[in-house]
Structure formats: structure tokens, C-alpha cells
Amino acid sequence: MIGTIEEAAAVEQLGRMMLGAMERGRALHLATARRLRREARAAAVWRGHTLGRFSPLLPSTGRGGYSEATCTACGAWLRIETAPAPNSIDVSGEAVAVSCTGRAS
Numbered sequence: 001m002i003g004t005i006e007e008a009a010a011v012e013q014l015g016r017m018m019l020g021a022m023e024r025g026r027a028l029h030l031a032t033a034r035r036l037r038r039e040a041r042a043a044a045v046w047r048g049h050t051l052g053r054f055s056p057l058l059p060s061t062g063r064g065g066y067s068e069a070t071c072t073a074c075g076a077w078l079r080i081e082t083a084p085a086p087n088s089i090d091v092s093g094e095a096v097a098v099s100c101t102g103r104a105s
């Protein structure tokens with residue numbers, strides 16, 4: 001229970017600060033996702049893939065988000081992670097590791 005006007009104002013200010021930090025964190029992840037999608041798409045195209053649309057940025061098990069796309073010709077996938085775990089990487093998947101076969105395997 002909040003007693004005074006001052007306490008209520010302090011709680012409200014704390015809430016605004018937390019929301020601001022969340023917004024900044026989210027903006028950072030969105031900017032990272034944009035960069036990683038661009039890099040991952042270039043790597044996949046270099047391997048001959050025809051990459052479909054990326055999924056929206058979804059919350060991952062860690063702090064950031066992930067997004068996935070697949071090759072429309074062979075079905076190879078790739079995934080980007082805005083805040084990969086220490087034992088993980090930010091771009092992964094068949095589409096950046098092997099060349100396009102042009103057909104689903």
C-alpha cells in the first residue's frame with residue numbers, strides 16, 4: 001500500500017524508468033536483428049539460396065530474440081539470435097553453411 005503522494009510519485013517515476021530501459025533494450029535488439037538479417041541473407045544468397053521472408057523477432061530463451069527464414073528452393077533454414085548464449089552464435093543454419101541444391105532434400 002502506497003502511503004503518501006511522494007511515494008506514489010516515486011513509484012510512478014521508477015515505473016517510467018523501467019519502461020524506458022525496456023524500450024531502449026527492445027530498440028537495440030531490433031537494430032541488431034536488422035543487421036543480422038542483412039548479413040545472414042547475404043551469406044545465404046552467396047551460397048545460392050533463394051531466401052524467403054524472415055519470421056518476426058520472437059523472444060528466445062536468453063535475453064534477446066530470434067528470427068528464422070528458409071530457402072524457397074531447397075528448404076534450408078537459417079536463424080539469427082540478437083543476444084546468443086555464450087555457447088551459441090548469432091547466425092546459424094544450413095542456409096549459411098551449405099550451398100543450395102535447388103530441391104528439397
Ligand SMILES: [Zn+2]
Binds near residue numbers: 049050072073099102
Ligand atoms: Zn536453397
